[in-house]
Amino acid sequence: MGTNKVSKSKEGSLLSRMTRNQMFIPLAALAALLLFNLILDPSSFAITMDENSAGNPVLSGFLINILDNGSELAILAIGMTLVTAASGGQDISVGAAIAISGSVLLRVLCGSNTRPETLQAPILVAFLVAFVVAMLFGAFNGVLVAVFRIQPMVATLILYTAGRSIASWVNNNELPIIGEPSFGYFGGFIPGIPVPTPIFIAILCLVAIWLVLKFTNLRLYTQSVGINENSAKLNGLNPTFIKILSFVILGACVGVAALIKVSRLATINYGVIAKDIEMDAILAVALGGNALSGGKFNMAASVVGAYVIQCLTTTLYKFKVPSTALPAYKAVVVILLVVLSSPVVRAKLSALAPQAKRKEAA
Amino acid sequence: MEENIVLKMRNIHKSFPGVRALQGVDFTLRRGEIHALMGENGAGKSTLIKVLTGVYSKDEGQINLDGKDEAIHSPQDAQRVGISTVYQEITLCPNLSVAENMYIGRGKGAVQNWKKMNADADQILTNLGIPARGSQQLSSCSLAVQQMVAIARAVDTDCKVLILDEPTSSLDEQEVEKLFTLMRDLREKGVGIIFVTHFLDQVYEVCDRITVMRDGKLVGEFVTEELPRVQLVSKMLGKELDDLSDIQGEYSSYEAAEGEAPVFEAKGLYSDSGIKPFDFDIKKGEVNGFTGLLGSGRSESVRAIFGADRVLGGEVKMNGKPVKIAKPIDAMKNGIAYLPEDRKRDGIVGDLSVRDNIILANQVLKGFLKPYKKSETYKIADEYIKLLSIKTASADTPIKSLSGGNQQKVILARWLLTHPEYLILDEPTRGIDVGTKVDIQKLVLKLASEGMSVTFISSELDEMLRTCSRLMVMRDRRMVGELSGEELKQSTVMNTIAGGEK
Amino acid sequence: MAKTSSAPKQGGAKKSLNDTSLLMLITVVVFVVMYLGAMLILKGGFLKPQAFLNLFNDNASLIILSCGMSLVMITGGIDISVGGVTALVCMCCAVYLDKMGGNVAVSALLALAIGLGFGLVQGFLVAYLEIQPFIVTLAGMFFAKGMTTIVNSEPFNVAHEGFKALSGTRVNVPGMGTVNKLGEYVNAYVEIGVVVALVVVILMFCMLRWTKFGRSFYAVGGNSQSALMLGINVKRTKFMSHLLCGLLAGVGGFVYFLHVASCAPSHASGAEMNAIASSIIGGTLLTGGVGNIVGTMFGVLSLSTIKNIVSSAGLGEAWWTGITTAAMLCLFLVIQSVVMSVRKKKQLGVK
Incomplete structure (x- = not known):
């Protein structure tokens, strides 16, 4: 994913070239967080084989936990990166859209009965319906942004406001519960495989986007539209279509994330499911060093950014920070990271470096 | 003092x-x-x-x-x-x-x-x-x-x-x-x-x-x-x-065959930018131009040809065959290339590298599912950087850090790469140094001598007189005259631009 | 008030209604039509003057928050921390009053200090370190929400005597009373927070409309590069917009606290989105440079009215509120988008 290439300028030491690389900040943050964990509790890296409630041997541990729980975020970061690049704005409705998509998924599985003995439709069919619904809502956002030229944050504010209401309306405000164990495979474990399924799903999505970026012109088109729409148009591109496409791709990511989320719970809680995940996804993109004003993007950096955020969340949970107080700590870390990566601060820091060098030479 | x-x-x-x-x-x-x-x-x-x-x-x-x-x-x-x-x-x-x-x-x-x-x-x-x-x-x-x-x-x-x-x-x-x-x-x-x-x-x-x-x-x-x-x-x-002396003589003009249909021909073409319907044609190997004051509709005319503005009416033929050009991509598929007037707004894709900027148009023509291999793009970029002597640190330098003239050459390279039959250059020499100006003028004549048709627009009249063999004169968004041969003199053109009232 | 301010000030300049006034006018008209419609069709509560005043009572804090939001949006930024700050203010003041036995005046100062603190830090990060306002204030929101539960995670009602007196203070509005079932004349009233809100609206309106300081916000939002060339200190202007917005979040938080007289981490959740929506409905463009405080106030009122209409029309289920708010936002956004593009086209045509 992405080009992890070092800027080719000859000037500057290895260190400064490294720090200038877009991957540096997210990777350094990840390393720092892991190191912090290692020092405070060396046992945190242990991966053990336990038995889960179904009696299957499964892997567990701090790292597995991060990879498992970070799956949804990593998947969403893919779509959010593309939307950011193409439209120069962010979609704040992904949490609400997950609620809708999840609700639709359950509705199709349950039919009119909220406690079905047997599933009313195959899981695959239900997933496809929910997947398409998620993409349609993505397209709705995309049309508002690309056709009516409403700023993305504001346009998606609509779905953000209405999403959870729509979700509860889909199921008449009831909470369906799925008893069928095979539905839990997507958010838990497939019998006989000790690795959590969400990790596989995330890998699948990452490979898919890697292939798409490698074998199509998605990257070039998206970046061109994001950087200079006029000129993209005069080069035969259709900026409206590309922007809508990016929102539809994000919709697809939402559909997959919704499957995992709903499968983890086997039910849904309209007000809480995937709450604030849009903020995490946007932060992932920003942490990856991608300009939130659009243009060039680095997909790999965004994905690493997603895992950094998950790592932070998991670390805080581990140190018994109550979930409600979590955002405060997250905020401090985020501010530190963005301050460090802000161009102004970086310029100041790099202005200090040559001075130090000059002194050495003198 | x-x-x-x-x-x-x-x-x-x-x-x-x-x-x-x-x-x-x-x-x-x-x-x-x-x-x-x-x-x-x-x-x-x-x-x-x-x-x-x-x-x-x-x-x-x-x-x-x-x-x-x-x-x-x-x-x-x-x-x-x-x-x-x-x-x-x-x-x-x-x-x-x-x-x-x-x-x-x-x-x-x-x-x-x-x-x-x-x-x-x-x-x-x-x-x-x-x-x-x-x-x-x-x-x-x-x-x-x-x-x-x-x-x-x-x-x-x-x-x-x-x-x-x-x-x-x-x-x-x-x-x-x-x-x-x-x-x-x-x-x-x-x-x-x-x-x-x-x-x-x-x-x-x-x-x-x-x-x-x-x-x-x-x-x-x-x-x-x-x-x-x-x-x-x-x-x-x-x-x-x-x-800056006469450069037209250095290149032999391309001899079109008798009875050959014009490369591009438009009748009653107009767009939503406010220009009145106009007729226009260009033959193989010809260099012609639109002239007129700023805002006279010269840019709008070529934008209508390329489909850059919304075309409201008119018939268009390429090599005698009627075609429909509604969007830039239609024009590109028909072998038309257009270098826009406002380089910064419509031309460059600032943050992308010189290499990406060069391949952009041709990549779009090739299609979404057929990206160039990375090695190919470097080869192409290096070839055009050499051909047009573009001054850049490397093919990976973002285009926005190049000087105006070199940015213009990159955009030119972008369109040359699509090997167009018909090239439209709208103010290619604006705001760039005289050396590069002459380079571009020479290039236009060279391309024409090899059989490409070129429409050239410039606000500097002597530049147009030096390169074009035929001038369309625009005034108040209307085509008011067509000059060629002996009429291509500073005074005649000025008079036509100014109109009879003066 | 709205009518006179929206009319062009120079005689015979009716055609040159500027963008700001035009968008605001749409909102005001929509609000008036909607409210009159509700009075005629739904009758019921809408006919009582007190119902109209309750619109203000319930939304005083939102009006103040939206004023701050509009200011930041006019400058071309955004502040999504205001809801979190409101919750934090409630919690801190409640804990200070009840658990530490403080006095009311100091608690008000505490509220202002919290707001100012957020404004200062966020303004500095946005203006001088040039970090995107969305990210900065997002972190601000996270921080405020987290801090709220760290200060105290349990919701409770405030029992402080002095505070309860202030909170219960009603300002009678002359000439708007009704006769109740018992035949007694009952004065219509507004809460003290409404007075604060109106003062804020008037101050902000005058500041933005007539002072050089106020106009510089429009200049920066219209084109920050130009504003710099015109001799405006762009960084300071951006800083001030966030500072003021933070301060108003403190004020709004305290007014909210007065209204509910309780604290909970879930207080004012989603207030930032309501404030943004109100500003937009009131004619503020998120791209900056266009917006009007009176419009914003009407935005808040419109949003609240439509919620009232929906619930009194028998669509009581909770989800309808979200859906109608969204639908209204969608409608206004599309109207704005269409109106602005028509105007743009007209201009080109004239030229």
Whole structure:
């Protein structure tokens, strides 16, 4: 994913070239967080084989936990990166859209009965319906942004406001519960495989986007539209279509994330499911060093950014920070990271470096 | 003489990463004088102006205003000490009223007397003959009027030094005349005016002195009457003018076969940009051009051909076969390429590398599912960088860090890569240095001699006369004439542009 | 008030209604039509003057928050921390009053200090370190919400005597009373917070409309590069917009606290989105440079009215509120988008 290439300028030491690389900040943050964990509790890296409630041997541990729980975020970061690049704005409705998509998924599985003995439709069919619904809502956002030229944050504010209401309306405000164990495979474990399924799903999505970026012109088109729409148009591109496409791709990511989320719970809680995940996804993109004003993007950096955020969340949970107080700590870390990566601060820091060098030479 | 000096800049240095933009430049401005600052693009004029107005901070040197050393760190500082500026791009706020734009950021006190402000503004606007009212929202004025408002603001600020940085590029002849009258009035009042422009005629019409810069260094200061034009140009270029001689003869013109249908032919074509329906055709290997004043519809015509604006009607044929061109991609598929007028807005994709910018158009033509291999793109980029001698650090350098002329060459490379049958160049030479201009003109003739049809637009008439064998003349968004052969003389073209009424 | 301010000030300049006034006018008209419609069709509560005043009572804090939001949006930024700050203010003041036995005046100062603190830090990060406002204030929101539960995670009602007196203070509005079932004349009233809100609206309106300081926000939002060239200190202007917005979040938080007289981490959740929505409905463009405080106030009122209409029309289920708010936002956004593009086209045509 992405080009992890070092800027080719000859000037500057290895260190400064490294720090200038877009991957540096997210990777350094990840390393720092892991190191912090290692020092405070060396046992945190242990991966053990336990038995889960179904009696299957499964892997567990701090790292597995991060990879498992970070799956949804990593998947969403893919779509959010593309939307950011193409439209120069962010979609704040992904949490609400997950609620809708999840609700639709359950509705199709349950039919009119909220406690079905047997599933009313195959899981695959239900997933496809929910997947398409998620993409349609993505397209709705995309049309508002690309056709009516409403700023993305504001346009998606609509779905953000209405999403959870729509979700509860889909199921008449009831909470369906799925008893069928095979539905839990997507958010838990497939019998006989000790690795959590969400990790596989995330890998699948990452490979898919890697292939798409490698074998199509998605990257070039998206970046061109994001950087200079006029000129993209005069080069035969259709900026409206590309922007809508990016929102539809994000919709697809939402559909997959919704499957995992709903499968983890086997039910849904309209007000809480995937709450604030849009903020995490946007932060992932920003942490990856991608300009939130659009243009060039680095997909790999965004994905690493997603895992950094998950790592932070998991670390805080581990140190018994109550979930409600979590955002405060997250905020401090985020501010530190963005301050460090802000161009102004970086310029100041790099202005200090040559001075130090000059002194050495003198 | 000495006490007459209002502004003295001495030994100004300014560097940007990788560029030494100003190296020990001196500049002197006297009271009641219009002083032209001349130089090719990249000579450092704009940098010098921006240092003076506090947009950039200088690395070294002194600025002395009225005998006092001043440290100017921001545009506010500049305004405070009596330096007003009108920039080439309009630097006003479109969402505010005309009067606010004239008075905001000036004067003391927290509360504005709005009635007085509007009245004052109306007074000034009337005096200067600017067709706008103080209470009007700025965005409802035409670009030329907006530019005049910017000038009105600068004029009103009781300044000692007035800087006009290419203010005439969006004005028509009458407006320029109005501006000159204004400048002369101010000269009488003792204001020192720095006038930056590319138009030699204007320099010789109003300026008293000329300071010439080249490559970030001072070439010299001259009294206008003592410096013949040819010498001025050679001082700006640092070489004699042999390159600018007749180049048309160097290339044999392509001989079209008898009875061959024109490469491109349009009948009654018009778009939503306001141009009236026009007929147009171009033969294989022909170089023709659209000429007319700015805003006459010459750019809009070629945009209609390329489908860049929404085409509302007309028939289009390529090589005799009717085709439909509604979007740029349709035109591209039919072998038409278009280099747009506004390079920054419509041409470059700023943050992308030179390499991505070169392959963009052809990549779109190839299709979404068929990306170039990375190695191929490097090969192509290197080939065109060499062919057009594009000055860039590497193929991976973002295009926005190149100079204007080199950006233009990259865009040219982009379209040459699509191997078009018919190439449209809209102002390919605007704002780039003379050397590159000649390169581009030669390239146009060379391409034509190999059988490509080229439509060429330039606001410099001699450039068009040198390259084109046929000129379409536009006036008020209408095609008013077609000149070829013996008619291609400066005077004939001028007369046609001006129209019979004059 | 709205009518006179929206009319062009110069005689005979009716055609040059600027963008700001035009968008605001649409909102005001929509609000009036909607409210009159509700009075005619739904009758019921809408006919009582007190119902109209309750619109203010319930939304005083939102009006104040939206004023701050509009200011930031006019400058071209955004502040999504205001809801979090409100919750934090409630919690801190409640804990200070009840658990530490403080006095009311100091608690008000505490609220202002919290707001100012957020404004200062966020303004500095946005203006001087040039970090995107969305990210900065997002972190601000996270921080405020987290801090709220760290200060105290349990919701409770405030029992402080002095505070309860202030909270219960009613300002009678002369000439708007009704006769109740018992035949007694009952004065219509507004809460003290409404007075604060109206003062804020008037101050902000005058500041933005007539002072140089106020106009510089429009200049920066219209084109920050130009504003710089025109001699405006762009960084300071951006800083001030966030500072003021933070301060108003403190004020709004305290007014909210007065209204509910309780604290909970879930207080004012989603207030930032309501404030943004109100600003937009009131004619503020998120691109900056266009917006009007009176419009914003009407935005808040419109949003609240439509919620009332929906619930009194028998669509009581909770989800309808979200959906109608969204639908209204969608409608206004599309109207804005269409109106602005028509105006743009017209201009080109004239030229």
